[in-house]
Amino acid sequence: xxxxxxxxxxxxxxxxxxxxxxxxxxxxxxxxxxxxxxxxxxxxxxxxxxxxxxxxxxxxxxxxxxxxxxxxxxxxxxxxxx
Numbered sequence: 752x753x754x755x756x757x758x759x760x761x762x763x764x765x766x767x768x769x770x771x772x773x774x775x776x777x778x779x780x781x782x783x784x785x786x787x788x789x790x791x792x793x794x795x796x797x798x799x800x801x802x803x804x805x806x807x808x809x810x811x812x813x814x815x816x817x818x819x820x821x822x823x824x825x826x827x828x829x830x831x832x833x
Contacts, residue, residue, distance in 0.1 A: 776801075 778786070783797070790800035810816040 786797050786800060790797040793800060795803075811818045813819060
């Protein structure tokens, strides 16, 4: 078997530009149950559902994010006094 290994070559896998990492999150059971229900209703895993909420909240808080720009546009159109 070692001779087979010597005749081979290493292949590097492409580096993930933004690798996923695992973190721990403590939630009350009742809250996690609600998360699981919502995620199941949307046919996604609970972790993906939570990640979506975080991404959405961060995008809303960015001054040049799509949601912030849309809010400014709506304010300009609908709150303009005649």
